Amino acid sequence: MGLVTDFELRHLAAMAAIAEEGSFGRAAARLGYTQSTVSQQIAALERAVGGPVFDRPGGPKPVRLTPLGSVVLNHGRELLAKAEALADAVDRFKAGDGRIDIGTFQSVSNVILPSVIRRLRDEHPGCDIRLSEEEPEQPRIGDLDLLFYDGRIDGDVEHLKLLDDPYLLVAGAGTFPAGPVPLEQLDGAPMVAWPLTCDQPWMEQALAGSGARPQVVFRTAVNDTLLSMVRAGLGSAVLPWLAIRGADVSSDDRLRVHGLRPSLPPREVYLHWRAGRTHSPLAGRAIELAVEVAAELAPPPASA
Amino acid sequence: MGLVTDFELRHLAAMAAIAEEGSFGRAAARLGYTQSTVSQQIAALERAVGGPVFDRPGGPKPVRLTPLGSVVLNHGRELLAKAEALADAVDRFKAGDGRIDIGTFQSVSNVILPSVIRRLRDEHPGCDIRLSEEEPEQPRIGDLDLLFYDGRIDGDVEHLKLLDDPYLLVAGAGTFPAGPVPLEQLDGAPMVAWPLTCDQPWMEQALAGSGARPQVVFRTAVNDTLLSMVRAGLGSAVLPWLAIRGADVSSDDRLRVHGLRPSLPPREVYLHWRAGRTHSPLAGRAIELAVEVAAELAPPPASA
DNA sequence: GCGACTCAATCGTGAAAAGCGATGGTTTCC
DNA sequence: GGAAACCATCGCTTTTCACGATTGAGTCGC
Numbered sequence A, B: 001m002g003l004v005t006d007f008e009l010r011h012l013a014a015m016a017a018i019a020e021e022g023s024f025g026r027a028a029a030r031l032g033y034t035q036s037t038v039s040q041q042i043a044a045l046e047r048a049v050g051g052p053v054f055d056r057p058g059g060p061k062p063v064r065l066t067p068l069g070s071v072v073l074n075h076g077r078e079l080l081a082k083a084e085a086l087a088d089a090v091d092r093f094k095a096g097d098g099r100i101d102i103g104t105f106q107s108v109s110n111v112i113l114p115s116v117i118r119r120l121r122d123e124h125p126g127c128d129i130r131l132s133e134e135e136p137e138q139p140r141i142g143d144l145d146l147l148f149y150d151g152r153i154d155g156d157v158e159h160l161k162l163l164d165d166p167y168l169l170v171a172g173a174g175t176f177p178a179g180p181v182p183l184e185q186l187d188g189a190p191m192v193a194w195p196l197t198c199d200q201p202w203m204e205q206a207l208a209g210s211g212a213r214p215q216v217v218f219r220t221a222v223n224d225t226l227l228s229m230v231r232a233g234l235g236s237a238v239l240p241w242l243a244i245r246g247a248d249v250s251s252d253d254r255l256r257v258h259g260l261r262p263s264l265p266p267r268e269v270y271l272h273w274r275a276g277r278t279h280s281p282l283a284g285r286a287i288e289l290a291v292e293v294a295a296e297l298a299p300p301p302a303s304a
Numbered sequence C: 001g002c003g004a005c006t007c008a009a010t011c012g013t014g015a016a017a018a019g020c021g022a023t024g025g026t027t028t029c030c
Numbered sequence D: 001g002g003a004a005a006c007c008a009t010c011g012c013t014t015t016t017c018a019c020g021a022t023t024g025a026g027t028c029g030c
Helices: A002-006 A009-021 A024-031 A035-049 A067-094 A106-111 A113-123 A200-209 A223-231 A241-246 A281-297 B002-006 B009-021 B024-031 B035-049 B067-094 B106-111 B113-123 B200-209 B223-231 B241-246 B281-297
Strands: A099-103 A128-132 A146-149 A157-165 A167-172 A190-193 A215-219 A237-240 A255-258 A267-274 B099-103 B128-132 B146-149 B157-165 B167-172 B190-193 B215-219 B237-240 B255-258 B267-274
Touching: A002 B009, A009 A024, A009 A035, A009 A067, A009 B002, A024 A035, A035 A067, A067 B002, A067 B067, A099 A281, A106 A113, A106 A223, A106 A241, A113 A128, A113 A281, A146 A281, A157 A281, A167 A223, A167 A241, A190 A223, A190 A237, A223 A237, A223 A241, A223 A255, A237 A241, A267 A281, B009 B024, B009 B035, B009 B067, B024 B035, B035 B067, B099 B281, B106 B113, B106 B223, B106 B241, B113 B128, B113 B281, B146 B281, B157 B281, B167 B223, B167 B241, B190 B223, B190 B237, B223 B237, B223 B241, B223 B255, B237 B241, B267 B281
Parallel strands: A099 A128, A099 A146, A190 A215, B099 B128, B099 B146, B190 B215
Antiparallel strands: A146 A267, A157 A267, A167 A237, A167 A255, B146 B267, B157 B267, B167 B237, B167 B255
């Protein structure tokens, strides 16, 4: 195992150059070294492998590989190729062509991420972006570079608030008069809603705290299905602005979006990453873009 | 291109050890270095790649790869594997498990080489022996490690005489009385012989010089065919002892082997190799074995 | 909170080596 | 025989390597 580090890439590079040029001196010139330096590098290499790698005929005859030299050089070229691949990979990484793993959830996937990803791919066509929308009970950073989540996360995590996402009421056209809807009118009203994960229990508690205990007649995590149910007259829905914006509600005659009075505390959308972790250039840029896109979305209407 | 030699295998080895151990200090212990040394190695590596490869949380927490570090280490492991492969290949080479290219010709292929190769393979089961029996007008060393040839070779070649190979007469039983055959009895006699390559013209000139101008009725390079023709009564053959020994002539009632009077100058079998060329251990051993085998064959009978 | 502990970075030092220029010894070609 | 091309070697300077001791940052247990 100790043998592995006995030769150095520099020596192999010198050897390859000599093999191509046929001369220590020309190889030295090509590499920007002195002839004596190259000579010593080969001497060191020969010490490391335990035998001569070149036959030196003397005079103007070109040097020739020994059998041992052939063995060394054949492997050496592969090594140098790998080394160059490493250097290339580092360069590409620093140019932003790396891999990035992003955790997300429905609303962000629909509204914010598409713009972020489009811009990221425009800037870095070679990058490898991976999304995962698994949202277990306990959202974990795991090996993700970035995680969008509507709330704080425990653990060693840094965070950044992207936007306040106010809760709005979506109802069938004609269910309520235009304008903000007083919360007490929702008491006992039929509603469709998300499952009791994420912020949902907290939101329903907030509703209840204002005296509104609606009757939830259907739960699903799929926003489009919820809105279809509202369209079908099954009930209304209290949803964050982002979730509504994702579907094309404004162009639908059968739906109306109302503010709430008093308004509920907004859902807060955060972007998280592992604390103390050095960002890849790609991740750093993704954060900037996410902030940018979130700002372009704002200001979310306080009421409608 | 300059970037390639900016990092060193030693640094990558340190990095890999750290990644596995989770700590600079333990990695240092494993590698036989001091913690401070490893720390500086990583610092050098980070200078070379232009960014940190580990996040150091501080305290007893294990260090973690940065995204850049993952890129470097993924390639680095391949590099280390290649380096180890190189070291292995060198070791195997020095142990004799290399490749050897040998040029040969019929008589040697039949009589000497089988023993040489058998012993070589016994000693070095992993070795890669390649034979080529092409015998152009001008036998060239080319990229061969060793070349058997019945004569001298021009060029930068060292040589070693393996044995004197006397010419003998093979005739059908009863063609000549037992014992050496006077050369003049061959004058005008029907004969089968090799084509006029190699030493053949020289040998026939030697015959002619002694007053024997036989009538060559058939030429082929294949010894067995020649002997079949002799058996069939087409004529006799003057062949070197090695060529006769290759076939099982002594156990054949229809053939007789005679000496010649006066005897012709023997064919000389040489082993050649490129001058000034460092031998592989395998080639060196092959030379020794060839000498050994040739000596075991001797003394070739001056007459029969 | 407050030490005790673990860990990496840093500093100073001595040894090793990398690289350079100059010189010397060989071989080939004219 | 002399010039030219070539590699090895020597003395020298500068850089790097590796070490031990110390410092500073962070965690855990009480």
